[in-house]
Amino acid sequence: MLSLFSGMRVFGQDRCLVRSRGVPACPPFVGHLTKATALLFTLTLFAFSPSQAKAAGVPCTPTFLGSYNTPGAANDVTVVDTTAYVADGNSGLQIIDISNPATPTFLGSYDTPGYAWGVAAVGTTAYVADDWFGLQIIDISDPATPVLLGSYNTPNGARGVTVVDSTAYVTDGGSGLQIIDISNPATPVFLGSYDTPGYAHGVTIVGTTAYIADIFSGLQIIDISNPAAPTFLGSYDTPDLAWGVTVVGTTAYVADWDSGLQIIDISNPATPTFLGSYNTPGEARGVTVVGTTAYVADQLHGLQIIDISNPAAPTFLGSYDTPSQALGVTVVGTTTAYVADRFSGLQIIDISDCPLCPADLNGDGVVNTQDFLAFLDAWSAGDPFADWNNDGDINTLDFLAYLTDWSAGCS
Structure with a gap:
C-alpha cells in the first residue's frame, strides 16, 4: 500500500481538533495508538464512510x-x-x-x-x-x-x-x-x-x-x-x-x-x-x-x-x-x-479555489473505507508517505490528521 502515498505531502494544524461522526475532539488514544486500536476504531467508521465524489473538472483561479x-x-x-x-x-x-x-x-x-x-x-x-x-x-x-x-x-x-x-x-x-x-x-x-x-x-x-x-x-x-x-x-x-x-x-x-x-x-x-x-x-x-x-x-x-x-x-x-x-x-x-x-x-x-480530494488515495474520485484501510496499512508500516501532517514523524497525530481529511470527503 506504500505506493498510494507517493507525491502526497499534507500539512495539518491542531490535531486535537479532529472532528468525525461520534469521535471526541481529543480522543483518549492521542498519546499512544496501536495498529490494533486504530483498526478497531476504523471498523466503527465503516458505516459512516463519506463516499463523496469529487467535483471533477471545475475550473479554479490560483x-x-x-x-x-x-x-x-x-x-x-x-x-x-x-x-x-x-x-x-x-x-x-x-x-x-x-x-x-x-x-x-x-x-x-x-x-x-x-x-x-x-x-x-x-x-x-x-x-x-x-x-x-x-x-x-x-x-x-x-x-x-x-x-x-x-x-x-x-x-x-x-x-x-x-x-x-x-x-x-x-x-x-x-x-x-x-x-x-x-x-x-x-x-x-x-x-x-x-x-x-x-x-x-x-x-x-x-x-x-x-x-x-x-x-x-x-x-x-x-x-x-x-x-x-x-x-x-x-x-x-x-x-x-x-x-x-x-x-x-x-x-x-x-x-x-x-x-x-x-x-x-x-x-x-x-x-x-x-x-x-x-x-x-x-x-x-x-x-x-x-x-x-x-x-x-x-x-x-x-x-x-x-x-x-x-x-x-x-x-x-x-x-x-x-x-x-x-x-x-x-x-x-x-x-x-x-x-x-x-x-x-x-x-x-x-490553490484553495481548486477542487481537491487529498483523502482519495486510490484516485477513484470517491472517499471510502478502501482509502482509510490503505492509509492504515502505510501508517502501521511506518511508510514516510504516511506522515500526513508533514512534521517529519509518523505517529498518532498523522492518523488523526488523515481522519480529518477522510471525514471531510471531497471538495
Missing part, C-alpha cells in the same frame, strides 16, 4: 500569496511544518520561514560547494543534491546556523535526492541511481548503483522500487530490494525529456518537457503502458499529485493545475504564471502550492 527572492537559482523546494528548504543553485541551501505566507522571512542558509539541484529534509537534517559535489548532508536543527554533517561525492552530477529511513537515493546524471547509507551522516557509505541509459534527474521511491525520470530515456523502473545489486524491472520511453516523476498507486506521472504531463500505468512494471497525457503550454519540469489533481511546474508557464480523475482524458483546471521559470513544486494541505521559480526564488500560491 492566486498569489507571497514570495521570497532567493539569491541564486531556485531549482527545487520541500516543505516541513512552517519551513521551506530551497535548493538554490550556486547559493546552496536556503531556509525560509513560511509561517506567514504573505511575508516569508529568511532563517538561514548553507553555501554548498557545488550547484544545488535538489533537496530533501527529514527531521533536523537536510540532504542536498549538489551536482559535481554529490550529496551534502546538513544539520538544520538551528536554521540560523546550518552545519555540514558529511558528504558523499557521487561519480557524476547529483541532480535529485530522496531519503527513506537511513538510505539516500541520488539521481546522478550520467551515472544513474546512486544508493547511499546515511545512518552515520559523518561517513556516508556507498551501497550500490544502477546506471540508467539516459541522464537521471528525478526519483521517487515506493517500497522496494525506484522510479527514475531519466531525461533522454523516459521512465526507468528499478528493483532496489537488494541495494548492492539493483535490477531493471521495466521502462517507458516518454516522447520528450523526462525531468520529474511522482507515483500514486499503480500510476506514474512524468513531467516530460515539451510533451507536458505523461500518465503511465505501472501495475505491471515489466510492461508499463500509456494511459493519457496533457500537453502543458510550457516545458514540464516537475510534478506533484494530490488526490486526483496534478500540479505541474511548467517552466515559462508557471504552475499548471490538471484534473487527472480520468487519466485517459486529463483536463485543465487552472494556472498561475510565476514571474520566472517554474522548476519544482510542492503542495501542502489543500490550500497552498510552493514553487521553486528559478530567478524569482520561492513563490507561494493559494
